[in-house]
C-alpha cells in the first residue's frame with residue numbers, strides 16, 4: 317500500500333478535538349476514553365466514516381462493512397510507552413481475515429515520536445505465533461497483562477526474531493493523513509522521543525460476514541452493503557455524550573470489540 321492517504325474531509329485541529337473530547341469524557345464519565353469514542357462523539361463518528369477511508373476499505377474487504385471497534389493510541393512525551401510488534405487477530409479472534417484498520421493521525425507521527433511501523437507484506441503470512449495466553453478475551457476480562465508495564469498491549473506474541481529478519485516500515489503521517497493495515501499485518505511502535513504528543517485514532521472495519529469465534533452475538537455499527545443479524549447495530553451519537561450515547565457506549569464496553577486498555581474502559 318502506498319502511504320500516506322489523505323482524508324477526504326479537511327478536518328482542522330485534530331489534536332484539539334482529541335483533547336477537548338477527553339476533557340468532556342472526564343466530566344461526563346469520570347475517566348478518559350480509549351475505546352469506541354465514535355459512540356460518544358459526533359466528530360469521531362464522522363471521522364470514522366470519511367469517504368476516502370471507506371473507498372479504500374471497500375477495495376480491500378468488499379462493500380458489506382461494519383465498524384467493529386475503534387481506539388485511541390495516545391503517547392505522551394516522556395512517558396516511554398511502546399506497542400510491541402503483533403498481529404491483531406490473535407487478540408480479536410475473528411472468523412475471517414476481511415478486517416482492516418485505518419490508523420488516522422491526530423498529530424505528527426514519525427520515527428522520533430513513535431510512529432506506527434508495519435512489516436511490508438506480512439499480512440500474507442497468516443498468524444505467525446500464538447499469544448502467551450490461551451484465550452485473549454478471557455484473559456482480558458480477568459484483567460491479566462503479561463507484557464512489560466510500558467507496553468500498551470496486554471500479551472506477548474514473541475515476534476522479535478521475525479522482526480530481525482523482516483524490517484518494519486515507519487509510517488510517517490501528518491495530522492489528517494491515514495494508513496491502513498490488515499488484521500494479519502505485523503505492526504507495533506516505539507517510544508515517543510519528541511516533545512509533543514503522538515496520537516492515533518484506529519478504526520476497525522470488518523466485512524459483514526465476519527464474527528467473533530467464541531461470542532454468540534456481538535455489536536457493531538453498520539456502514540454499507542449487507543447486514544448480519546449476528547450484530548446488534550450500535551447507535552451513532554446524535555449529540556456528544558447525550559444520554560443515549562452514554563448508554564450505548566456502556567453497553568458496547570461489554571462486547572468483544574471493546575478490546576484495549578482496560579484502565580479506560582468502563
Ligand SMILES: O=C(O)CCC(=O)C(=O)O
Pocket residue numbers: 389399404417419430431432503504505516518
Ligand atoms: O498506535 C500504535 O502505535 C499501535 C496501533 C495498533 O496496534 C493498532 O492500531 O492495531
